[in-house]
Amino acid sequence: MSVWLLLIGLGLLGFWRAWAGYPADDKPRAVLARRETAFVRAAAEVLFPPSEELPLSGAQADLPGYADGYLADLPARQRGLVRALFALFEHATLIWPGPGLGGFKRFSSLSPEQRLAVLRAWEGSRSSLRRMCLTALKAVLILGYVGHPESLAALGLAPWKIDSPKVGADFLYPPIGQGPDAILHTGRVETGGGAPLIPRVDQESA
Amino acid sequence: MSEAETENDGEVRVFAQYARDFEEEADVVVVGSGPAGSVMTYELARAGHRVILVEEGPPFTPSEFRADGNISMARTLREGGLRSTTGTFMPILQAICLGGGSLVNSAMCVRPPNFIFDEWSTRFDLERTTRADLDPHFDAVSDFLGIAPTPDDVQGPRNLLFRDGCDALGIESESVARNVRGCRGSGECLTGCRSRAKQSMDISYIPEAIKLGARVLTSLQVQQVLGEEPKVRGVAGKVVEPFSGRTSHSFKIHARWVVLAAGCMATPILLQKSGDLANASGQVGRNLQFHPGAAVAGVFPEELNPVFGATQGYQSLAFLREGFKLETMWSAPAALAVRVPGLGADLVRRFGELPRTAIWDAIASTHRSLGTVKPRFRSMNPVIRWQLDPEDLKVMLRSIHVLAQIFFAAGAEKILPGVHGLPQEIHSIEEAEVLREPEVSPGSLVTASSHIFCTTRMHGDPAKGVVDETGACHGFDNLYIADTGIFPRCPSVNPMFTVMALAHRQAQALGERI
Ligand SMILES: Cc1cc2nc3c(=O)[nH]c(=O)nc-3n(C[C@H](O)[C@H](O)[C@H](O)COP(=O)(O)OP(=O)(O)OC[C@H]3O[C@@H](n4cnc5c(N)ncnc54)[C@H](O)[C@@H]3O)c2cc1C
Ligand code: SF4
Numbered sequence: 001m002s003v004w005l006l007l008i009g010l011g012l013l014g015f016w017r018a019w020a021g022y023p024a025d026d027k028p029r030a031v032l033a034r035r036e037t038a039f040v041r042a043a044a045e046v047l048f049p050p051s052e053e054l055p056l057s058g059a060q061a062d063l064p065g066y067a068d069g070y071l072a073d074l075p076a077r078q079r080g081l082v083r084a085l086f087a088l089f090e091h092a093t094l095i096w097p098g099p100g101l102g103g104f105k106r107f108s109s110l111s112p113e114q115r116l117a118v119l120r121a122w123e124g125s126r127s128s129l130r131r132m133c134l135t136a137l138k139a140v141l142i143l144g145y146v147g148h149p150e151s152l153a154a155l156g157l158a159p160w161k162i163d164s165p166k167v168g169a170d171f172l173y174p175p176i177g178q179g180p181d182a183i184l185h186t187g188r189v190e191t192g193g194g195a196p197l198i199p200r201v202d203q204e205s206a
Numbered sequence: 207m208s209e210a211e212t213e214n215d216g217e218v219r220v221f222a223q224y225a226r227d228f229e230e231e232a233d234v235v236v237v238g239s240g241p242a243g244s245v246m247t248y249e250l251a252r253a254g255h256r257v258i259l260v261e262e263g264p265p266f267t268p269s270e271f272r273a274d275g276n277i278s279m280a281r282t283l284r285e286g287g288l289r290s291t292t293g294t295f296m297p298i299l300q301a302i303c304l305g306g307g308s309l310v311n312s313a314m315c316v317r318p319p320n321f322i323f324d325e326w327s328t329r330f331d332l333e334r335t336t337r338a339d340l341d342p343h344f345d346a347v348s349d350f351l352g353i354a355p356t357p358d359d360v361q362g363p364r365n366l367l368f369r370d371g372c373d374a375l376g377i378e379s380e381s382v383a384r385n386v387r388g389c390r391g392s393g394e395c396l397t398g399c400r401s402r403a404k405q406s407m408d409i410s411y412i413p414e415a416i417k418l419g420a421r422v423l424t425s426l427q428v429q430q431v432l433g434e435e436p437k438v439r440g441v442a443g444k445v446v447e448p449f450s451g452r453t454s455h456s457f458k459i460h461a462r463w464v465v466l467a468a469g470c471m472a473t474p475i476l477l478q479k480s481g482d483l484a485n486a487s488g489q490v491g492r493n494l495q496f497h498p499g500a501a502v503a504g505v506f507p508e509e510l511n512p513v514f515g516a517t518q519g520y521q522s523l524a525f526l527r528e529g530f531k532l533e534t535m536w537s538a539p540a541a542l543a544v545r546v547p548g549l550g551a552d553l554v555r556r557f558g559e560l561p562r563t564a565i566w567d568a569i570a571s572t573h574r575s576l577g578t579v580k581p582r583f584r585s586m587n588p589v590i591r592w593q594l595d596p597e598d599l600k601v602m603l604r605s606i607h608v609l610a611q612i613f614f615a616a617g618a619e620k621i622l623p624g625v626h627g628l629p630q631e632i633h634s635i636e637e638a639e640v641l642r643e644p645e646v647s648p649g650s651l652v653t654a655s656s657h658i659f660c661t662t663r664m665h666g667d668p669a670k671g672v673v674d675e676t677g678a679c680h681g682f683d684n685l686y687i688a689d690t691g692i693f694p695r696c697p698s699v700n701p702m703f704t705v706m707a708l709a710h711r712q713a714q715a716l717g718e719r720i
Contacts, residue, residue, distance in 0.1 A: 049551055053558030070276050075451050078286035119549050128649025131626060132295055135652065139544045143276045146557055147540030156561045157513050157539040160392050162400045164268035169409040170402075172218050172416065173265035173304070176448050179222035192402030192409070193388015196360050199511040 017091065017106060029064070031071040035108075036083065037064040039090045042108035044141055046115045054151050058141070061151070066144030085136055089122075096121055149204075158205035160197055165190035215256070216416035221264060221425035224445045227456045232258040232421070233720060235441055235461035237428045237476070239263075240306020241702050242688040242709040243467030244407035244415070245347065249713030251418035255720055258459055259420055260441065262427045262468075263303035264448040265408055271398030275541030278397040281449060282310050284471075285587060291577065294594040294648045296498060299656035300469055304424055305408035307469075307656065308702065312395045312518040313384040313404045314533070315353045316699040317344050317707075319526065330694040331666025332675050343707040351385035351405045353703070360391030362515020364564035367506070368534045369520050371616030377608075379522040382533070385410070385702075386516075393536040395517035426457060429586060431464060431480040431685070438464045438483075438685045463684045463720060465677075467709070470494075470658040470691040471588045475581045477662070484679040484687075489672050490662055494577035494592060495696040497569040497657035500602050501535065503545055503622040504566070504613035505559045512536060512563060526698050529598075530570045530605035532612070545652075547622060547630040556622075566612070568605030569657065571698040572598035579661050594648040602651060607641040614638065626650040657701050662691040676715035677708070688712050 022034045029037065040063050048058030071079050090107045097103035098114035107115060122134040145151060152158045164170075168189050174182040234250050236243045239261040247259040263282075272278040279287025282303050289298045301307045320337045327335050347353070358366070361381070372379035385405040395404055402409060416422060429443040440460040444453035466473045474491040477483045484490060513536075521533040536542070542565055546556045577592030594602075606623055613621045614635040621632050627646050632638050665671020668680035673692050679685040688709045690701050697704050 046550055048554055051551065051554040051558070053554055070280065073277050073280040073449065074286040074288075075280075075449070078280075078288045081288060116550050123549060128295070128626070128647065131649070135544070140276065142543050142546075143274060143538075143540045145540075146543040146560075147274050147538070151557075152539060155539070155557070156509070156511065159273050160390075160394070160400075160513070162390075162392065164400045165402050167402045167409055169265075169413045170267055172413055173267055173408075174220055174222070175267065176220075176264045176270055177222065179220065190402075191388065192399075193386070194390050194401060194403075197390045197392055197514060199514045203513070 032068040038108040153205035234463040238468035244411040245709040248415040251420040253717040265304035275538035291592040308406040315703040343710040355381040356519040363510040365519035371612035374615040467688040493660040496655040498653040501567040504618035529601040610638040659693040677712040
């Protein structure tokens, strides 16, 4: 009897830790659950604090929105893997707690200092697997943060303004998902390439 | 008339056009539209044969390219860009799109030097695979694609600094020859050339093949080769929805000749899923080799405008005999930022250095590090086992040390070597001594690879290899393989040009038999 009670208790505790108590999301998401939004937000806040170098902080760059779009574009299996990565970081504090009082709380409930310390432990881990997980997490979030149009513009790395010439092949292929009716049927076939681009002048931020 | 409607049977079919199960018939079916499959298709169509080219991915046009590295990889690469090895972990980049790797590669076209082919021909009984044998085929591909060295006006500072650093140290370097016409130096080859300068297969060989009557059926995943030793009858599979990978209708293509050009992972899986076809030697899916790449970032005192410049415009072949090749590189800036070490304020401060940062990389010929490819349960995707050999790790570390020397010779104020267990930043050539033979494990390096070889290797002896010098499967009348899987060893330089030259030769040999 007591074993059953213990198991039920643990089950409830597990359920609460994994699912309950997360704040409602402020936007509808295609994929991201509210617990994942909370995690991404909490990680972004400490990974990318306000700075002189970039106009936005991680908290301002809508990284949950970015992660949601990325997950939606991934095939199902890989989407599951990235979501598992988020869950791993969110709950690994059970095994590798943050420093100080309440370090066993889930990642998104830790203080910013504790969260940074947790991520530092992953970064400095002797296990290459743990370091690799951190690199993977950083990869998802950095692409959203540095790739944010305002970050790129501030760094002088904004995309080029390019009007793609219509080469022969552009009269062969319809846009993905559409049929032959959507193929470009009229227009002049142009040669590809062109003059060298000029930084700033030909960039979108110019 | 649009070019889609040619005077002959040439056509492109896309996902939206498959409403039911279907069957087709051709002289030759080519599976996979990467550099090898496209050259085969064009050359065979030019010789007057009825060719069907089958490709699992969709055709992309510039409006479908995405500048964001994650999103671009999710759309154009296998397993959303998240394919990797087990054993020694390494991300693997392989395309799923019309044109295969050529759509998202840097267009570097490098002929391996004589000694590489001498090794191939002597070690693997390939008497007619010397550089002299292949030169006419390299020339033919080069003429078709307009392969030429990258001109200085689109190199940009981050490529030219590599040249300067090499010059200062007396290391030979050269501008990279590429299959590009009218490069604008946008540095976005890896997310698709919006300028339509890069001569990827989808805008070069494939349209020309269609004009000659080739039929190009996209969004079809071949799942089985029909037939058995010594004769195959065609291929069968399913329609695949772009991006989601959901399969629907079935198809069969009956053909007198079958060419598998599905790439170094998919071809052995197809053979294994077709009753372990062509595997009398036991070599299908074995001998897997890579060129693992390791990148070093260097921060210079002045702004480099690094967005400008050919994606990979300069290289050095000076260390090929030692086992590595050096090159410059660029990609979506945010993707490169992933290379930046640190967390929190440190990390963001270093992002501020990106405009002054160049990234150069080394690819290593890791001949000792072998692996295997097997199908994942109920999937056409692979389980890739591979282990980086300690001797090959030493070669990679040596290459990082040489890159550090070139950076400092070019005037870098610091480098970020990207090796766990070593300092995150190194500020002088003296400090860079820590890179000389450090005690680190394979997991300490951040590597990735898009050069993959040997899983259906060529060997003159049928007991030791899967195909002969013409790419014909040993023991078969009419089954060919044309992709980087047939390389007997890793070629030490970027493989696209070599696989196209080999395909050119294979098409001639097959054309003569037809
Ligand atoms: C990001 C990146 C950068 C690179 N840069 C360079 C470079 O600058 N220079 C260089 O020399 N090399 C480069 N490479 C490597 C080079 O692109 C590849 O070696 C080359 O594309 C291999 O050609 P392939 O024809 O053997 O196979 P692939 O190009 O892989 O083509 C195989 C094709 O088969 C299709 N296919 C697979 N399975 C099936 C199936 N079951 N049914 C139907 N179709 C299928 C695939 O979708 C794919 O289109 C790069 C690769 C990548 C990914
Ligand atoms: S550098 Fe830019 S313009 Fe030149 S080939 Fe690559 S993508 Fe095209």
